[in-house]
Amino acid sequence: MDSTQTVTYIGVDISKETLEVCLPSGKRRFPFTPSGMTSLRKAFPKEGIPHVICEATGGYEKALLEDLWEHGIAVSLVNASRVRHFAKSEGLKAKSDPIDAHILARFGEEKKPRRCDPPTPVRKKMIELLDRRAQLSDMITQEKNRTQKAPASLRKSYLRVLKTLEQELNTTDRELEKCVGSDETLKRNDELFCSVKGIGSVTSWSILAYLGDITQFGRNQLVALVGVAPFDQDSGTHKGRRRIEGGRAKVRRALYMAAQSAAAHNPVIKPYVARLKERQKPHKVALTAAMRKIIIHLHSIAKNQELSLA
Known part of the structure; x- marks a missing residue:
């Protein structure tokens, strides 16, 4: 790739039947079919390098990702909560408004997200x-x-x-x-992950499959990707309850089950959750904090390639 070429970020809002697209020439709509995706690629500007920005939509995005990968086109699958917070900070949308293709393109231009490579x-x-x-x-x-x-x-x-x-x-x-x-790398990381008390095979497999090499992410990136990073609900002088948004639901589901087990058996997580509950934190809030602590710990042992002591 010629590093002197300009990258053109193209926002694509995916639904079951259509692709709403923000191109430099304006907004277009394509049917979400094989021929529609071909028409989309033909509509990309001839100058510069196209980089598609889209968000996870419950599985609908899979066909588009595979089509773009097959044709060597860069694509980023972005966290909806990050895009929404970006839009709010830029004054583009109210918090209840849907994320559209224009916002996705703007997010790409400003944040330049990591490209999503095929598994x-x-x-x-x-x-x-x-x-x-x-x-x-x-x-x-x-x-x-x-x-x-x-x-x-x-x-x-x-x-x-x-x-x-x-x-x-x-x-x-x-x-x-x-x-x-x-696969030797998968095998080794599976052994490392399962050395953590509370982490079973299904949780380990879910992280390895859905996230890939977690050491490619920073810790903050990872917790946001999984969807266990707290976002504030503040507005003016009002301080709202912190909550989590978005993320990889399948990984989060597996981590939630692991956190429940770790809260009962893990020598680090068990007292950690107990302390949070003593501070009157709701049960789910305590478990979410445990999930965050677990994924950060897994990141550490994967990076250092050392068995867990807890």
Whole structure:
């Protein structure tokens, strides 16, 4: 890439059926279809290097990311909360207004976010397996609830379905173990993460798959990416409660489960959570603080490549 070329940031607001795009020539709308994405790429300015800025939209962004990666176009998947705070600080939007393509393009120009590179084949397979695992886990919970209320005449049917789902879950876990074992770096980091009391395989796999190499991020970047960085609710003289926003929901879900376990068994996290509760912090606030402490600790042991002592 010619370093003298200008980067042109292009904001793309993704919905289920359309792509709202902010180009230097103005706003355009494209259908969110293969032909629509082709038309989008053809609309990029010929001068300069295009860099697309978009936010996570519950999975809809996946097709666009893969299309852009396939054609060698830089793309950043940005944290919605960071963009919203940027917009508020610039006076572009009220806090309840939606984030649009223009704001995403402005965010790119001002913040120049890190480009989002495609996952390795192993990580891609892990992501697919973890997504399927989450589906199976939810189905098992639902089927267990139904089994409890099942009439006696149908109980065996419910149990057969439950057994099949549990077998599929076990098979998926074995496939994930194979993925981790096939890559020395993943294998080593999995061992490091699981050395932390409260961190199980699913949490470790989720971090490795959805975040990749966490040492590429600074600590503050990492907690914001995961969605456990507190944002203030202050306005004028009013001091609102701090809260968390955005982030990688799948990682946060796994970390939440880990924090619950660590709050009961980890020699560092357990007293830490207890102290927060003594200060009248709500249970979820204490667990969120524990999640933040855990991900920072994992960042440290991954960076130093040393087993955890806690």
